[in-house]
Amino acid sequence: MSTSNLKNLILDTLEQSIIVKKDFIGNNTALIEKGAVTMANALVKGNKIILFGNGGSAADAQHIAAEFINRFRLERAPLAAIALTTDSSVITSIANDYSFENIFVKQVQALGRKKDIAIAITTSGNSPNVIKAAKQAVAMGITVIGFSGSKGKLKEIADIPFCVDSDITARIQETHITLAHILCDLTERIIYRKRLQGTAPAALSGT
DSSP states (O other): OOHHHHHHHHHHHHHHHHHHHHHHHHHSHHHHHHHHHHHHHHHHTTOOEEEEOSTHHHHHHHHHHHHHHTOSSSOOOOOOEEETTSOHHHHHHHHHHTOGGGTTHHHHHHHOOTTOEEEEEESSSOOHHHHHHHHHHHHTTOEEEEEEESSSSHHHHOSEEEEEOOSOHHHHHHHHHHHHHHHHHHHHHHHTSSOOSSSOOOOOSOO
16 A cells, blocks of 8 residues: 555544544533533532443543543542453453353442442443443433444433444544543533532532
């Protein structure tokens, strides 16, 4: 392949990514705002964010959890978040004793509490272990925020479904991480807008 063809491929990939993300954000601005307010309310009330997904989505779950626990842009206290993809002993013991389909649902049962937030991530919208855990979360009174493509079961289960209109996994994943960064940025700005020191921020209106 010639250098010019490689350059065109690079630019075409970038353009596709920009278009998918721009269309998604433009079509979901109100829902993104709702998601951020919902997460902020949960966090200031002492609840936590639970995240899970497979493969690249597992990496995204860990990435997002780190942004909340450490910081995103503001210097602020840590926010409670946990990725269910990091404990190899838990994951392999569940997969070995039961099935891979149960690796997230049993952790949700153990760690989840009513009014927590679960961010379930699956580009297909159909990953069996993600779907099973999302259904369990709903049954426990946990608010489910779904990150998926335009197809699959997750959008029917999630309280707040974010569905990327693309059939290309890479474009969906790129949009998911952009969405996650926006949600994290908005959430910490909502909570720490007054920068109260030594006082937990008051719960927000609109829930």
